[in-house]
Amino acid sequence: MKKHLTMLAAASSLLAAVSAQAQTKTLTVGGYGGSFETLMKDLIIPEFEKTHDVTIQFVAGNSTENLARLQAQKGNQELDVVILDDGPMYQADALEFCAPLDEATRTDADVYDLAQIGPNSIGIGFVATGFTYNAEWFEEKGWEPPKSWKDLTDPKFEQILSIPPISNTYGLHTLVMMARLNGGGESDIDPGFTAMADDVAPNVLVFEPSSGKMSELFQSKEIALSIWGSGRTKSLADTGFPAKFAYPEEGAVALMLxxxxxxxxxxxxxxxxxxxxxxxxxxxxxxxxxxxxxPVNKKTELPKELAETLPYGPEKIAQLVTVDWDTINPNRQEWTQRWAREVER
Incomplete structure (x- = not known):
């Protein structure tokens, strides 16, 4: 009898364990790889799993890859949440891959207006596109930190400047800002291509898309200046390299996660x-x-040292400018082909 009861108790425990496992949902999240994936798995996901009785499967990929994943799996989506750069996110939302976002998510978080991307998507972090420069090199030369997008045309930067290509958001931002500074804009991109080809490209050592290679170019002192993100600049500075970020007076461009x-x-x-x-x-x-x-949440309080390196607080956020993705996205493939012919020729 005692043995029978023991077996019954064991069976009951096993059934309860199976039932609990069945009740635990799996949430599949697509987002960036590298340091972002590490951050998610080490510091963010475990606490959420514990407090929400859910298991998170993280699918790593850049924005282009995860947007392509959404397109390939239309009607049978693997992902439950996707994290993209703002440009691809506008596409994902327009292609109806995003479900309506709870209004409480926006209001409860007290998010900056700039991060209110669309009806079904929201910014979770600001990165500023502006100048990354070698502060020691500039000091040795007696140069002031870069101030204007027009500084990209300064002859003193000949062959010590790097800009990512248009396939990279930083390169695209550069093209748009050069168009705006020369009387055009997203709807009239010709002035941007003319400025890039005639005035900026002669200064460019290489149009470098890889963040790792860009860091190497700085560390080997092949370049002194680049158009890059505030986050990339912080990562480079964290290695001990004298990298600093400068906000152009016409505005650094907001690149949102x-x-x-x-x-x-x-x-x-x-x-x-x-x-x-x-x-x-x-x-x-x-x-x-x-x-x-x-941070996009106005209530976030950063430590002083961190706050000084990031787009943080109403004043810095107000200095960020945005680009018109609704105009850019339908034209991006054509602009990419044109960039190859005219800018990187």
Missing amino acids: AACPVVDSDAPQAAQDFIKYLLDPEIQVKLGDAMGSG
Whole structure:
């Protein structure tokens, strides 16, 4: 009898364990690889899993890869939440891959207007596109820090400047800003191509897309200046290299890390909860420290040293400018081909 009861208790425990496992939802999140994936798995995901009774599967990929994943899996999505750069996120939202975002997620987090990307997506971190420069090199030369996008045409930077190509958001931002400074803009990009080809390209040592290679170019003193992100600059400075970031007087361009719940998710509430979790002030600090992204939640308080390196606070956020992705995205393939013919010829 005693043996029978023991077996019955064991069976009951096993059934309870199986039942609990069945109740635990799996939330699949697509986001950047590298340091972002490490941050997610080490510092952000475990606490969410514990407090929301969910298991998170993280799918690493850059914005282009994860947007392509959404397109390939249309009607049978693997992802429940996707994290992309703002440009691809505008495309994802326009292609109806994003489910409606709970209004409470926006209002409760007290998010800057600039981060209110669309009806179904939201920014989770600010990166500024501007100047990264070798402060020691500039000091040795007696040069002032760069101040204007027009400085890219200064002959003193000949062959010591690097700009990412248009396939990279930093390069695209540069093209748009040069168009705006020369009487054009997203709807009239010709002045930007003329300025890039005639005035900027002669100064460029290499149009470098890789962040790792860009860091190497700085560290080997092949370049003194680049158009890059505030987050990349922080990462380089954290290695001990004298990298500093400068905001152009015409405005640094906002590049946002953005998130949205994916349509037809089998864990829709967990997807909404996870995005809301990413907007929590404590998580925003972790994103800032690890990724160099400025917080979109106005209630976030960064340590002084970190605050000085990131787009943080109303004054710096107000200095950021945005680009018109609704105009850019339909033209980007054509502009990319034109860039290859005219700028990197």
